[in-house]
Each structure stands twice: as C-alpha cells, then as structure tokens.
Amino acid sequence: MRTTIRRAAAAVAAAVALGTGSFWAASAASATPAAPAARSAPAARPTLIPVCTAGNLAVWVNYGALSGAAGTWYYPLEFTNTSNHTCRTWGWPGVSATNANGHQLGDAAQRNHLYAPHWVNIGAGATAHALLAYGAVEVQTSGCKPVNASLIKVYAPNQRTADDGFFSFPVCTVGGGHVYLRVGVIQPGTNI
Amino acid sequence: MFKSIRRTIIATVTALTLGLGGAVWATSAASAAPAKVSACSTAQLAVWVNLSEGSVAAGTTSWPLDFTNTSSHACTLFGYPGVSATNANGGQLGRAAARRPLLAAKTVTIGAGGTAHAYLFWLQVLNFTPSACKLGTASLLKVFPPNTRRADYTFFSLQVCKSTKPLFQYLFVSTVQPGVGHML
Numbered sequence: 001m002r003t004t005i006r007r008a009a010a011a012v013a014a015a016v017a018l019g020t021g022s023f024w025a026a027s028a029a030s031a032t033p034a035a036p037a038a039r040s041a042p043a044a045r046p047t048l049i050p051v052c053t054a055g056n057l058a059v060w061v062n063y064g065a066l067s068g069a070a071g072t073w074y075y076p077l078e079f080t081n082t083s084n085h086t087c088r089t090w091g092w093p094g095v096s097a098t099n100a101n102g103h104q105l106g107d108a109a110q111r112n113h114l115y116a117p118h119w120v121n122i123g124a125g126a127t128a129h130a131l132l133a134y135g136a137v138e139v140q141t142s143g144c145k146p147v148n149a150s151l152i153k154v155y156a157p158n159q160r161t162a163d164d165g166f167f168s169f170p171v172c173t174v175g176g177g178h179v180y181l182r183v184g185v186i187q188p189g190t191n192i
Numbered sequence: 193m194f195k196s197i198r199r200t201i202i203a204t205v206t207a208l209t210l211g212l213g214g215a216v217w218a219t220s221a222a223s224a225a226p227a228k229v230s231a232c233s234t235a236q237l238a239v240w241v242n243l244s245e246g247s248v249a250a251g252t253t254s255w256p257l258d259f260t261n262t263s264s265h266a267c268t269l270f271g272y273p274g275v276s277a278t279n280a281n282g283g284q285l286g287r288a289a290a291r292r293p294l295l296a297a298k299t300v301t302i303g304a305g306g307t308a309h310a311y312l313f314w315l316q317v318l319n320f321t322p323s324a325c326k327l328g329t330a331s332l333l334k335v336f337p338p339n340t341r342r343a344d345y346t347f348f349s350l351q352v353c354k355s356t357k358p359l360f361q362y363l364f365v366s367t368v369q370p371g372v373g374h375m376l
Binding site: 057059060061062063065078080082125127150151163166168189190191 | 243244371372
C-alpha cells in the first residue's frame with residue numbers, strides 16, 4: 001500500500017513536471033502509446049507537490065535574453081529547481097540589488113501586474129522565470145547616486161531565506177521614489 | 193510519413209528529457225529509439241554561475257557554471273568551455289580560465305529546458321600583492337560553450353587580477369557534466 005502511494009506520488013510529480021513547459025504539454029498530448037507518460041498524466045493531483053523552498057532553488061538573471069526599449073531593459077529572472085523533486089510556487093518574488101556585502105542599494109523591486117499569479121510547477125532540474133525590468137534611464141538620469149551592484153537578492157514567494165545571484169549593473173543608492181527594478185509573477189519555462 | 197517521423201522525434205526527445213529527470217522514467221527512456229542529437233549552439237544556451245551552491249577550500253571558491261538549454265529541443269555538449277572575466281564592455285581582465293582536469297570529458301545531453309554544468313574555480317585574489325596582481329573588479333563572465341565560436345555572457349561581479357602573468361592565474365574551469373550542478 002505504502003509503495004503504491006509512493007509510486008503514484010512519483011508518477012504524479014513527474015507528470016506535472018512535464019506540464020510546466022508548453023512545448024512538453026503539446027508533445028505529451030500527441031504522443032503515441034510508445035510514451036507511457038501520456039497515460040499517467042490524467043492522474044495528476046497537484047496538492048501532493050511541495051512548495052519550493054529557498055534551498056530547492058537557484059536564482060539567476062538571464063543576461064543573454066535581453067529585450068526592451070525606451071530606457072527599460074527586460075530579462076528573465078530564472079528560478080532553477082536544483083533539488084531532486086518537483087516543487088511548486090505562486091506569485092511574486094521579493095527582489096533587491098545589493099553590494100558585495102549583501103547591503104541593499106536603493107529601493108527594492110516593485111511588483112509588476114502585467115500577468116496574474118498562478119501555481120507553477122518546477123520539475124527537478126527545470127527552470128521557471130519571472131519578468132525582471134531594469135530602469136536604465138531612472139538609474140542614469142534621476143540623480144539617484146548610482147553605484148555598481150554586485151548581487152541580486154531574491155526571496156522566492158513565501159520564503160524567509162533569500163537566494164543570491166550575480167548582478168553588476170549600476171543601481172540607485174538613494175531610496176524613496178527611485179524605483180529602478182520591477183518584477184512580475186513566476187511563470188513556466190525559461191523564456192519571457 | 194513526415195508526420196510519423198516527427199512523432200518519433202518528439203517521442204524520442206521527450207524520452208531523453210525524461211531520462212534526465214529521475215529514475216522513475218528510466219524504463220520509459222529505454223523504449224525510445226536512439227536519436228541523433230546535435231551539438232548545442234551558443235544561442236540555445238544560457239550560462240550562469242550558481243551562487244547558492246558555492247564552496248570554499250584553501251582560498252579557492254568553486255561554483256557550478258550551469259548551461260541551461262533555453263531552446264525547444266535537446267542538444268549535446270562535450271568538454272571544456274572557454275571562460276574569461278570581463279569589464280562591463282566585454283574587455284577581458286587578466287588571464288582566461290585554465291583547464292582543471294577534475295572530471296573526465298563525456299558527451300552530455302541537455303533536454304529542452306534542462307541544465308548541465310561545469311565547475312568554475314576562483315582564487316581569492318586578495319591573497320596576491322594587489323599592485324602586482326593589478327586588482328580590479330569584473331562585471332561579466334564570457335563563456336564559450338564547448339566547440340562554439342560565439343560566447344554567452346553572464347553577470348560576474350568579483351575581484352580579479354588584471355595582470356596576465358602566469359602567477360596570477362585566478363580562474364579555472366572543469367569539463368561539462370550532466371544535470372544541474374551541486375556544491376563540490
């Protein structure tokens with residue numbers, strides 16, 4: 001009995017992990033009987049999946065995936081599940097830039113409401129993302145005394161421990177009305 | 193015919209991706225026909241340093257240098273990446289990373305959305321005489337994935353030696369290995 005439950009949980013976790021990327025959702029649907037994953041998928045019960053902890057995740061700014069215009073640059077802020085099980089997360093991360101000693105520089109990121117929050121499953125070894133907007137013009141022209149940051153400090157949704165990634169852009173040191181970072185909700189997949 | 197080949201490819205790629213995920217899927221992967229997976233191009237990959245999995249030993253810090261496949265199909269890597277630290281404009285600072293033959297090279301398949309890793313080793317440059325090392329601060333890490341001619345960049349804000357003398361070899365890198373990197 002116990003084994004059965006464990007097996008079912010593992011199958012559900014794996015099936016849901018597949019659901020995190022639209023590419024894989026589509027291929028699972030069109031798969032022939034050669035792919036057993038397609039048949040176990042309907043048994044999915046998301047409630048079995050634990051919430052992603054700071055320890056499950058690594059956080060990084062996808063520097064190469066720049067998009068944007070008019071003084072605001074957009075990057076995927078990536079959340080890679082480095083644990084050996086699927087986890088799920090919901091909503092906005094807490095984000096700020098810091099110096100090498102971890103001291104916050106200027107204002108923390110504001111929330112961007114372009115997308116509604118929803119539960120996102122991140123399979124073991126897979127990656128989800130949030131939209132990170134960097135206000136280059138705000139930093140350069142608002143008189144907010146910019147310095148180069150060293151790190152981006154990221155609290156995954158509902159976590160009290162932060163994960164750090166490298167982040168070397170100029171940022172504001174004057175807080176209170178010089179918002180130069182905005183962040184959206186976590187969404188499936190690596191790309192914006 | 194075309195459709196059936198497409199299906200086979202999709203099923204095969206799916207199976208390969210599942211194979212990276214965990215032992216649960218090992219049996220389904222075994223039923224897949226062998227596929228010809230092409231080498232990863234720079235454009236398919238995002239490179240990053242995993243600060244959460246760093247460790248320090250004898251003045252050297254190591255982190256996983258991760259390669260995430262941001263494309264929609266699997267690809268392979270084999271061997272050492274080419275790594276150097278740069279300023280914000282991409283100008284190289286000091287010596288490029290030397291190879292550290294810690295782990296044997298092998299062909300690593302990275303499924304769509306999956307990650308492989310090498311290790312990056314950084315010597316605490318403050319242990320050198322600052323004037324001889326020509327101390328500076330990097331902004332970026334420039335990474336040529338194995339067997340590519342175009343580099344990816346990622347943030348890298350650490351102190352470096354700008355001197356190119358052999359004594360000031362402050363970066364080392366290992367071969368690419370399967371899966372997300374963990375602490376050494």
